[in-house]
Amino acid sequence: MHAVVVEFDHLSVDFLGCYGNSWIETPYLDRLASRAVTFDNCFAAVPPPSSDPNYRSATGPDHDRLELISALGEAGVRVSLCSEDDADDSILGHSDRSIHVKGSDAPEAPAAERPFRKLIDAAIALLDEPSASSTPSLLWVASRGVPSPWLPPAEVAGAYWDEFFDEREFNLLLSSLTEENDKDRASSRSRTTDDRLASGLAELSTAGLFHRFQTSASRELTNLNRAVYAAYVSAIDAWLGLLLDRLDVEHTADWLLIVTGRAGDLLGTHPAIADGCPPLLDPHLRVPLLIHRSGAEHWGTRRRRLAGTPDVFATLADWFEIDMQPPTEDSISLLPAVAGSHHAPRRECVFSGGAGVGWSVRTPEFRCVIGEARHGGDPPEETWLFLKPDDVADMLNVADQYPDVTSSLRDRIEEQFNQISRRSARDE
Structure with missing residues (x-):
């Protein structure tokens, strides 16, 4: 076995x-x-x-x-x-x-x-x-x-750029990433697109700018991000x-x-x-x-x-x-x-994001997210509720439309928090 x-x-x-x-x-x-x-x-x-x-x-x-x-x-x-x-x-x-x-x-x-x-x-x-x-x-x-x-490895770094860009758009983006001047552009003509992309990403990482690139709202950078x-x-x-x-x-x-x-x-x-x-x-x-x-x-x-x-x-x-x-x-x-045997399915998954982040619970019908308390032992002030399975990416907060569901799921999060606290105390 x-x-x-x-x-x-x-x-x-x-x-x-x-x-x-x-x-x-x-x-x-x-x-x-x-x-x-x-x-x-x-x-x-x-x-x-x-x-x-x-x-x-x-x-x-x-x-x-x-x-x-x-x-x-x-x-x-x-x-x-x-x-x-x-x-x-x-x-x-x-x-x-x-x-x-x-x-x-x-x-x-x-x-x-x-x-x-x-x-x-x-x-x-x-x-x-x-x-x-x-x-x-x-x-x-x-x-x-x-x-x-x-x-990614240089040999595959550019495998999917053509899913989002034509060649002209992509070359302009690469030039902006690496801040190429006229001399750089002339010398880069002999380099492959994959090499230029790999160099641009490495330059961003070395300069400590990758996180800003990673979370950018720019359409071009978001698409390059995905590629x-x-x-x-x-x-x-x-x-x-x-x-x-x-x-x-x-x-x-x-x-x-x-x-x-x-x-x-x-x-x-x-x-x-x-x-x-x-x-x-x-x-x-x-x-x-x-x-x-x-x-x-x-x-x-x-x-x-x-x-x-x-x-x-x-x-x-x-x-x-x-x-x-x-x-x-x-x-x-x-x-x-x-x-393929029949048995009772899980009805929910409860998540902790760790200190300072918050909690979340997912059921087949909803995802509920609550933020971390702002003042000591005060309860969290923000609550988000997303309708499942329709809202695939959690885009529309419907907490105000389903107050009873929101309250019930908040109670379930508190119950899970207490369970973890009891377990931690038992293990100490």
Whole structure:
């Protein structure tokens, strides 16, 4: 009995073919979706910060992952962890193997030196170890996903610019990004468009201007933003394909593969955030979740029911048949949903944005977001309510139109807050 989890800190479902994107090439994830169960409405419980341009992976062992790893180890499951960044020292005593890879994010870095490619190579090496198939095992592959700043490899950086610009518009934009003078323009004629784009992005990053570019309301920069992000997603898909190909030739009869994320991304300025709403919205919190189980009869199916990232821990505990305290009282195993069995669906997902951010709750019909209290213990003053599934991107606040719903969901957020507080007190 074996399981592989691939988890991305940041990966927007809107940029994946298996979630409906028609202009970005993600053939390996699309192929996996045809052989897995895809959850259309999975949401991250506690997303990592996306507003910090220097943010790096938070995929070290948070409390829930550490509890799972500890319980698996006690049950005799061989646990291996691969991460793009250093994990906390506390995890080392709970896993059999822990590998942290480092690489170069420079656009000109060769593919073999990119962090995610090195991560995949390390994961494949662990799968190829002789002892990997003799005992129950979990391989957890923790990636930053699309890291900020988004500097894809130079050879693919310009793969999607023609989705948004004609050649003249794009060259003018590149000139403005790199502040080319007449002499620079003359010398740049011998350089490829991809090279110029990579240089422009690197210059923005070095100058500390990338965050302003990343959140710009300018149509041109927002479109370039999307094109660059798409290029990075395609590169990730190609490298992930190496691991998926390796698993294709694995003849283990009983194994589980989960591909998921910790957060999406808000590409461009969001109107609700501009009005003061915390970034706890569907585009940021909705994450991919694909589960492949060997021998399953429901490959290529989709589930529209709500799912949350804590359900991944409950699913793994169910898969390895171990008892452990669930991350939240309502976290549930998704194995019955993968098998096509009927069971009560999750009715809501509650989210905390961390200190100073706020809270959010998502139901099949609504998303409610409340801001952080402004004065000590005072209740939050701002509330946003978005109608689902019609308002896909959380654009129109309808809190005044549904006061009873708003009040009920605020009460549910307070209940969840109290539950977490009790758990924290118990663990101290």
